[in-house]
Amino acid sequence: MGTIETIINGKVATLLFFHPSSNSFPSTLLQQLTKEINALGNNKSISVIVLKSSGTGAFCAGASFDELLSVSNFEEGSQFFSGFANVINAIRKCPKLIIGRIHGKAVGGGVGLAAACDYSFACTKSEIKLSEIAIGIGPFVIEPAVSRKIGKTAMSEMTLNPTAWKSSKWAFEKGLYSELFETIEELDFRLEEYTKELSSYNEEALFEMKKVLWEGTSHWENLLYERASISGKLVLSDFTKKALEKFKK
Structure with a gap:
């Protein structure tokens, strides 16, 4: 079923998720992640x-x-995709800055998670792909988060070419990744240095900056669930069922 683990070091909390199927998300893990983001948002330490x-x-x-x-x-379909809506809205409303450590490839909802982070570090092997159209659905729930970071044109370029990987350099140039490194070791060294410095700043200023970064997104409270309903309907199609079976094989 996967796990969610939180490790706190000083003023920095590391939220670690795991699933044996390439760190994919079943609904239970999405629920746990949402709950933990909300809890950390209320943690004054x-x-x-x-x-x-x-x-x-x-x-x-x-x-x-x-x-x-x-x-x-x-x-069932709408509820499942609402899990991603819950996570993105939790990140959006969290009063703490959220830094993404994107050490490897990201697909679909994984791209959405990376896009929802306030700042992100990635490796040169951190390629991205939005494959949803190829299985008969679409990146409807995560689209607002992705478009907010890289723009509608770049998002559509990914969406309408669902079998092609975009390089980490492309993602960096489009603004999805804030900093890019050759190795995980270099990434982690810089990440520790960066978060230690960031956490030493005025917490009130960080909170106010978080609000500025997410200005104009309050309508996501409804929009993302409307999008989840679209995916919930499409996932029932024969096309999608057959495509999913093919992808699994």
Whole structure:
């Protein structure tokens, strides 16, 4: 089922997620991640959160294909995709700055998580892909977060070419990644240095800056769930069921 773990060092909390299927997300793990982001947002002893995943492979493979295949009705589908809406809204409303550690490839919802972070570090192997159209759905829930970072044109370029990987350099140039490194070791050294410095700043100023960064997104409170309903309907199609089976094989 995967795990969510929080490690606190000084004023920096590291939120670590893991799933054996390339750090993908079933609904239970999305619920746990949302709950933990909300809890850390209320923790007065920290001022910065690092979002990272386990291992040296993929950062996040997005939605769990096993769970998508098990969806049998519209309510189940909408509820599952609302899990990603919950996480993105939790990040958006969290009073702490959230720093992404994108050590490997990100697909679908994983790209959405990276885009939702306030600042992000990545490696040269951290390629990205939005593959949803190829399986009969679309990146509807995460689109606002992705477009906010890289723009609608770049987002559509990814979405309408769902089998092609975009390089980490492309993602960096478009603004998805804030800093790029050759190795994980170099990334982690800089990440520790950066978060230590960031957490030493005036917490009130950081909080006010967080609000500025997310200005104009209050409508996401409804928009992301409307988008989840679109995905919840499309995931029931024969096209999507067959495509998911093919991708699993």
